[in-house]
Amino acid sequence: MGRVSPAQTPDEQFPVGLAAAEPLNPIDSPQQSEQPENESVGTVVVAGAANLGIAAAKLVAGLISGSAAMISEAAHSLADTITEVFLFVALRRGAQPADEEHPFGYGKEGYVWAFIAAIFTFVGGAGFSIYHGVMTIIDGEHSGDFLWSYVVLVVSFVAEGTSFLRARRQVAGESMRWGISPWRFLRLTPDTTVKAVYFEDSAALIGLILAGAGLGLTQLTGDEMWDGIASVAIGVLLFLVAMILAKSNASLLVGRAVPRQVHNLIAQDLNSIPIVVAVPTLLTMQLGPGDILVAAKVDFVDECTGADIEAASDEAERRLRARFPGIRYVFLDPTRGMAGRNHIDGGIDG
Structure with missing residues (x-):
């Protein structure tokens, strides 16, 4: 039997800790x-x-x-x-x-x-x-x-x-x-x-x-x-x-939020995911000059599966990172909401 190469070990295929928090590869460059x-x-x-x-x-x-x-x-x-x-x-x-x-x-x-x-x-x-x-x-x-x-x-x-x-x-x-x-x-x-x-x-x-x-x-x-x-x-x-x-x-x-215009664009990108019904809570924080944290409660379509939510979350991170390269962390919490009840006009008013 052939040996399993190090590249195929479970820890590397499914990283944990900070390695698992690395943002998905977007279309922008470092x-x-x-x-x-x-x-x-x-x-x-x-x-x-x-x-x-x-x-x-x-x-x-x-x-x-x-x-x-x-x-x-x-x-x-x-x-x-x-x-x-x-x-x-x-x-x-x-x-x-x-x-x-x-x-x-x-x-x-x-x-x-x-x-x-x-x-x-x-x-x-x-x-x-x-x-x-x-x-x-x-x-x-x-x-x-x-x-x-x-x-x-x-x-x-x-x-x-x-x-x-x-x-x-x-x-x-x-x-x-x-x-x-x-x-x-x-x-x-x-x-x-x-x-x-x-x-x-x-x-x-x-x-x-x-x-x-x-x-x-x-x-x-x-x-x-x-x-x-x-x-x-x-x-x-x-x-x-x-x-x-x-x-x-x-x-x-x-812990200051992002500007209101950026907040609303983030909410817009999250709402554009097909299986997203609403984003009732959207929180952002400026972690540094080039790093932003995004945390949101997201109401997904009731009939979607766990795999659908995982795929939608990955897609949401890709979209956000493509539009705003400064977004470093994206945390989405599936939660029950109401269609059309979205957290808009958050962030700082500039």
Whole structure:
């Protein structure tokens, strides 16, 4: 008698555990979901490198001129640099594959690091800028030459603008793929790294304008109050950015649903299966920037067999994965329902 080859063992023909949870092979390719992640890594690296060089230049200019706004801008850029480090760690840690200890993957760990980055922006950037600005308004001390500050502001604006344009291109490209406006994409995207870079670079450009205005008014009037006010304004700006990013990451950490439009399309695909009568409950969760969990109670035709339900469930997963490559897990629970009673308009309203 011939021996049974390892490829024909029951465990390999009928896998269990995480192997059994692997999604059915859809018509899409893995490169579709990996490309945005690689683009996000590049965006973060470019932003981090730009911020590091800018922070050093601003610090030197601030020490030479004695400008509170320039010192605040140096703290701003340093905070952004450290933030980019946290975001890079978030991308790498969140991309780890699932294991038995973390069966749904490490996507939410990326949100933890991104949340820490937002808090650091608040503490390291906003707090220091507001404090330093208030002290300048109270003390009113200033010495040194303004020229170097103006030079650094111009160079910094060019560098920050380059980083911002890269983030803006990524936002424009991905929003086009989603078929929505860039602002709506920024609100709904689970990729908090590109959102963080976009908002931080936007705040950096506005901060440079504020610093320049503070320096100019101080030089024209001889009153250091304007320099201090500019520093406080930069701090308030950073505070707003930190709050926006912290709120977004906290929502994703708790377990945010997919956008309403995506929710309804998922319900539509499930209802298009011939033996499906209704989908009374449809729950979704963003597990990470590129991973979505779908769980639904599905009412099947009463006369169908267990084999029919298994085949329909496989077909449903294939359809969903073909339309949304980010869907990683699909769990369907056969349940009694009523025809036409479907869970629609769920998810987040964008």
